[in-house]
Amino acid sequence: MxxxxxxxxxxxxxxxxxxxxxxxxxxxxxxxDEKTICLxxxxxxxxxPTKFYYKLSEDLESKSATIDSxxxxxIINSIKYIRSIVNIDRSDxxxxxxxxxxxxxxxxxxxxxxxxITGKAxxxxxxxxxxxxxxxxxxxxIIEQLIYKSFKKTNNIVGKNNRFRQQLYxxxxxxxxxxxxxxKIEYNKKDLIDLFIKFNxxxxxxxxxxxxxxxxxxxxxxxxxxxxxxxxxxxxAVSNSRDTDFDNTLNFRLGIELEFILPYNKNKWxxxxxPTYQYFKSEKKITDQNAYVDYKSIELxxxxxxxxxxxxxxxxxxxxxxxxxxxxxxxxxxxxxxFPLKIQNPRNFxxxxxxxxxxxxxxxxxxNFNRDLLGSYPTWDSNYKKVxxxxxxxxx
Numbered sequence: 001m002x003x004x005x006x007x008x009x010x011x012x013x014x015x016x017x018x019x020x021x022x023x024x025x026x027x028x029x030x031x032x033d034e035k036t037i038c039l040x041x042x043x044x045x046x047x048x049p050t051k052f053y054y055k056l057s058e059d060l061e062s063k064s065a066t067i068d069s070x071x072x073x074x075i076i077n078s079i080k081y082i083r084s085i086v087n088i089d090r091s092d093x094x095x096x097x098x099x100x101x102x103x104x105x106x107x108x109x110x111x112x113x114x115x116x117i118t119g120k121a122x123x124x125x126x127x128x129x130x131x132x133x134x135x136x137x138x139x140x141x142i143i144e145q146l147i148y149k150s151f152k153k154t155n156n157i158v159g160k161n162n163r164f165r166q167q168l169y170x171x172x173x174x175x176x177x178x179x180x181x182x183x184k185i186e187y188n189k190k191d192l193i194d195l196f197i198k199f200n201x202x203x204x205x206x207x208x209x210x211x212x213x214x215x216x217x218x219x220x221x222x223x224x225x226x227x228x229x230x231x232x233x234x235x236x237a238v239s240n241s242r243d244t245d246f247d248n249t250l251n252f253r254l255g256i257e258l259e260f261i262l263p264y265n266k267n268k269w270x271x272x273x274x275p276t277y278q279y280f281k282s283e284k285k286i287t288d289q290n291a292y293v294d295y296k297s298i299e300l301x302x303x304x305x306x307x308x309x310x311x312x313x314x315x316x317x318x319x320x321x322x323x324x325x326x327x328x329x330x331x332x333x334x335x336x337x338x339f340p341l342k343i344q345n346p347r348n349f350x351x352x353x354x355x356x357x358x359x360x361x362x363x364x365x366x367x368n369f370n371r372d373l374l375g376s377y378p379t380w381d382s383n384y385k386k387v388x389x390x391x392x393x394x395x396x
Contacts (some may be wrong), residue, residue, distance in 0.1 A: 023055050028065060028073035040075050046264035048126050049081065067112055081112040084143050088126065090151050098152040102161050104145070113143070116193055119200030122174055126178050130178050134164070134192055136372055138171045148187040162187070168195065173272045174202035183249040199340055210230070218263055224255040226390035232293060234332060234374065234382045242334055244291040245250065246282040253278040253388060259305070272319065280384070289335035295343055295373065295384075296328045296389030298394065301350060313359070319352035332374070332382075343373045354390070 026040035035066040041053040041062070051066040052073060065073070067083055074080035088111065089104035099105075113124035113135055124143065134146045146164035152160050169182040177199060185191045200207040232246045255276035262269045284291050303321030310316065315364040325346050333340035348371040354364030366388040374380040 023058070023062075024078070025077050026054070026073065026075040028052075028054065028176065029071045030069055031071060033071070040073065042075055042078070042266065044077075044264050044266035044268075045114075047128050048114060067110060080115045080118075082115055082124070083110065084113055084124075084135075085110050086113070086135060086143050086145060088145055089149060090128075090131060091146070091151075093130070093150050095152075095158060096151055098158065100152050100154070102149070102151045102159065104147050104149055104161070106145075116189065117200065117209065119196070119209075120203045121196055121199050123196045125189065134187065134189075135198075136168075136171070141171075146187070146192070172196075172199040174199050176202040201214060212388040218261045218267075220257075220259040220261070220280075220359070221395045222257040222259060222392045223395060224257050224274065224276075224362075224364075224390050224392045226253050226255075226364075226388050227251070228253050228278055228280075228386045228388050230384070230386040232280065232282070232295075232384045234291075234371070234380060237379045237381065241287055242291065244284050244286055246284050246291070246293055249280060249282050251279055251281075253390070255299075255390070257392070266309075268307045268309075270307070270323065271302075272305050273300075273302045274321075275300055278386075280386075292333045293331075294333075295330040297330060297343075298326045298328065299323045300326065303350075307321065307356075313357060315356050317354050317362075317364075319350070319354075319364070319366070321350045321352070322350050323350055323368070327373075330373075341374055341377060344376045346371045346373055346375055346384075352390075354392075356392075360394045362390075362394075364388075364390040364392065366390060 023039035024042045024043055025037075027035055027037050028040075029035050036056075039055045049067075051064050053062050053064050055062050070083065072080070072082045085108060087106035088109050089106055091099060091105055111126055113126050115122065116125055121136060121138045124137075126133045126135065135143050136146055137143045137311060144167070145165055147161060148164050149161040151161060153158050164187060165182045165185060168185070169179065172195070178193075181195065181198070183295040185195055197209045200209070228251050229248055231248045233244065235243045253276055255274040257272060257274035260271045261267050263273065278297060278299060280293060280295040282293050301321035301323040303319055305317050305319045308316045325348075327345055328345045330343035331340035332343065346379065348369050350368045352365055352366035353365050354362055356362040368386045368388070371384040372382050373384050376381040
């Protein structure tokens with residue numbers, strides 16, 4: 001059963017599901033300034049792209065276009081990238097890799113920049129793995145990087161070059177902006193967008209910045225009741241007289257799942273955390289006595305979820321979680337022993353596959369790998385497994 005489930009999960013991960021990412025109405029402009037209306041594959045770029053895929057109509061074959069041939073592309077009312085040759089500083093921000101040079105170390109590169117704010121002053125961003133840089137232009141000026149750099153001082157103290165504040169103070173002159181507006185600004189998307197909106201509105205009272213609608217909640221709270229089909233076998237390395245294979249039992253479980261949708265790659269990935277109450281209680285007749293197990297716990301699974309979108313309100317998902325288990329007064333006992341075996345706090349992995357409808361209702365089948373309940377006893381070995389059927393309801 002374990003092998004079959006692993007094969008299914010690997011197959012789903014490697015399967016190329018075209019329907020999970022939509023081709024949306026967009027456009028591109030080529031090197032001859034020719035504008036083409038088309039359908040662009042919206043993959044929710046986290047990193048700035050160097051190419052994209054498009055279709056001239058829904059029925060036609062997909063084609064690719066690269067940064068060398070495209071000056072600009074975008075998805076209507078959603079996202080826009082423009083090509084520009086800019087000076088970019090790629091200095092590392094990791095403490096161990098910091099240089100002693102306070103000044104940016106520029107390289108001239110051809111990049112697709114994401115346009116965040118369009119107006120008299122335009123704000124752009126560029127992302128590449130852990131690197132984030134912001135650029136701007138004012139009026140007809142060339143596009144420049146807003147300079148922010150961490151560097152190492154001689155006494156190994158980390159310094160900050162915040163020249164971007166001076167750049168903005170010099171360029172964005174407006175009666176509504178005071179020096180304190182620039183002194184407190186941080187090098188992040190929210191602060192910079194707010195400042196550019198304020199400047200553009202000051203420069204042009206008719207300037208309007210329409211925030212894009214968030215189509216999906218990035219945080220979900222799900223109530224998840226279900227049933228566990230559990231089994232337990234125990235074995236003693238010294239004497240097999242108390243070896244026991246407890247019968248399978250069907251028990252109730254209840255979890256409260258916190259799901260954080262990662263805001264990139266078209267919301268296909270999520271981090272999940274689900275505190276769950278579960279129990280297993282059984283009695284078994286062995287050679288000359290009875291064996292008892294009374295196992296109650298709070299499971300603390302944390303892991304990743306991946307979605308495969310079928311339609312706007314329908315999707316399949318798979319999970320992989322690592323579970324820390326907090327046993328609650330749990331023991332394995334025998335008639336002829338004075339002291340029961342105490343179940344400590346075991347750990348294990350689990351895989352799940354499920355279906356979600358309308359971001360409100362879900363159904364999941366979950367398989368738990370072996371959990372050793374007697375890991376603190378060197379002469380004992382145990383094998384606790386379970387499969388679960390879980391229903392989910394999204395509270396918000």
